[in-house]
Amino acid sequence: MIPCGEQDERKMQNPFERYLTLWVGLCILAGIALGKIAPGIAQKLDSFSLSVNGAPVVSIPIAVCLFFMMYPIMVKIDFGSVIEAGKSGKPVLLTLFINWCIKPFTMYGIALLFLGVLLRGVIGTEAVDLVKMPFGLDLPVGAEHGSGLVVLQNGIKMLQIPLWRSYFAGCILLGIAPCTAMVLVWGYLARGNDGLTLVMVAINSLTMLVLYGVLGGFLLGVGKLPIPWQALLLSVGVYVALPLFAGYFSRKLILKVKGQEWFYTRFLHLLTPITITALLLTLVLLFSFKGEVILSNPLTILWIAIPLFLQTILIFVLGYVLAKLLKLPYKDAAPVAMIGASNHFEVAIATAVMLFGLSSGAALATVVGVLIEVPVMLMLVGFCKRTQFIFKQ
Numbered sequence: 001m002i003p004c005g006e007q008d009e010r011k012m013q014n015p016f017e018r019y020l021t022l023w024v025g026l027c028i029l030a031g032i033a034l035g036k037i038a039p040g041i042a043q044k045l046d047s048f049s050l051s052v053n054g055a056p057v058v059s060i061p062i063a064v065c066l067f068f069m070m071y072p073i074m075v076k077i078d079f080g081s082v083i084e085a086g087k088s089g090k091p092v093l094l095t096l097f098i099n100w101c102i103k104p105f106t107m108y109g110i111a112l113l114f115l116g117v118l119l120r121g122v123i124g125t126e127a128v129d130l131v132k133m134p135f136g137l138d139l140p141v142g143a144e145h146g147s148g149l150v151v152l153q154n155g156i157k158m159l160q161i162p163l164w165r166s167y168f169a170g171c172i173l174l175g176i177a178p179c180t181a182m183v184l185v186w187g188y189l190a191r192g193n194d195g196l197t198l199v200m201v202a203i204n205s206l207t208m209l210v211l212y213g214v215l216g217g218f219l220l221g222v223g224k225l226p227i228p229w230q231a232l233l234l235s236v237g238v239y240v241a242l243p244l245f246a247g248y249f250s251r252k253l254i255l256k257v258k259g260q261e262w263f264y265t266r267f268l269h270l271l272t273p274i275t276i277t278a279l280l281l282t283l284v285l286l287f288s289f290k291g292e293v294i295l296s297n298p299l300t301i302l303w304i305a306i307p308l309f310l311q312t313i314l315i316f317v318l319g320y321v322l323a324k325l326l327k328l329p330y331k332d333a334a335p336v337a338m339i340g341a342s343n344h345f346e347v348a349i350a351t352a353v354m355l356f357g358l359s360s361g362a363a364l365a366t367v368v369g370v371l372i373e374v375p376v377m378l379m380l381v382g383f384c385k386r387t388q389f390i391f392k393q
Contacts, residue, residue: 031287072271074247099178107175170365177344192334316341330391
């Protein structure tokens with residue numbers, strides 16, 4: 001858990017966290033520059049992958065980077081407190097309700113409205129994206145699958161789908177991935193209940209093992225996006241289950257060998273720069289592929305950001321208002337609203353890359369989620385602190 005100090009002095013001490021928006025922006029520029037100067041580097045790295053039936057399924061460099069994003073939050077989880085969380089009652093139930101019964105469907109509706117209707121013309125009604133063939137699927141060239149058409153690209157079968165649907169898919173993957181490691185920072189800065197925040201991260205991580213693949217398969221299927229259940233379940237296994245189990249067992253081992261003081265004061269402090277470095281390296285790779293798209297249409301980022309921004313605000317307001325109606329104290333209300341508004345973008349990026357490919361519009365959409373998350377969540381932290389007087393303490 002993030003160490004607690006005086007309530008009034010809570011702030012991000014680590015320069016990686018404090019200036020994350022700046023680092024993300026610099027990585028976008030670095031990625032675009034890399035794509036222009038040495039376009040073969042990212043493609044070469046992505047070629048190192050695990051294949052099933054001749055189809056690349058897991059990019060090894062991306063998997064390594066994303067493991068180091070996920071592992072630090074997993075190793076912080078005290079799984080014994082997950083059981084105790086049931087005693088919290090209303091905050092836990094409200095958080096689960098917003099995250100899994102409301103958020104995925106509002107994201108679907110908002111993204112479809114803006115990307116599929118209001119902004120479809122500016123994105124390009126005829127614009128298309130090439131994405132990976134679904135895992136385990138072997139269709140002839142010219143066959144249709146969902147809204148996609150099987151085409152041959154550099155000797156490899158790919159699916160050609162409308163570009164807006166590719167962006168739409170990335171938004172869906174963000175909408176079904178609630179709560180990220182950074183939510184611990186947001187809850188801490190908002191002077192919320194750090195214990196509740198950490199416990200809800202644990203519960204969300206466990207819940208994702210079951211619901212991420214189910215909701216992803218359902219919503220992507222409804223959106224006529226050609227995604228098989230096997231790939232989604234595999235992504236949960238690689239990008240959620242693996243770091244979760246690694247965190248659980250390594251935590252037990254470290255606590256047994258080195259003790260709690262060393263674990264909390266030394267070990268955990270080493271992880272934050274490693275985590276964010278892995279995130280930034282992934283962003284460089286992603287944007288090195290999308291540099292041409294962004295340079296030819298710099299408003300692409302804006303079009304994707306609009307529904308993501310509106311979704312974040314909507315879910316935050318919903319959580320905050322419901323917490324007030326349920327008469328929760330501020331220290332519980334703030335984390336409930338923050339957890340719902342925040343996205344587990346590490347998993348969303350990983351899943352988009354694995355399902356659609358590193359160069360896909362879906363992967364770009366999940367990266368835009370990272371880009372807007374930091375400034376928007378900091379804005380909401382400030383709003384919480386200014387309005388805490390409306391809750392009972």
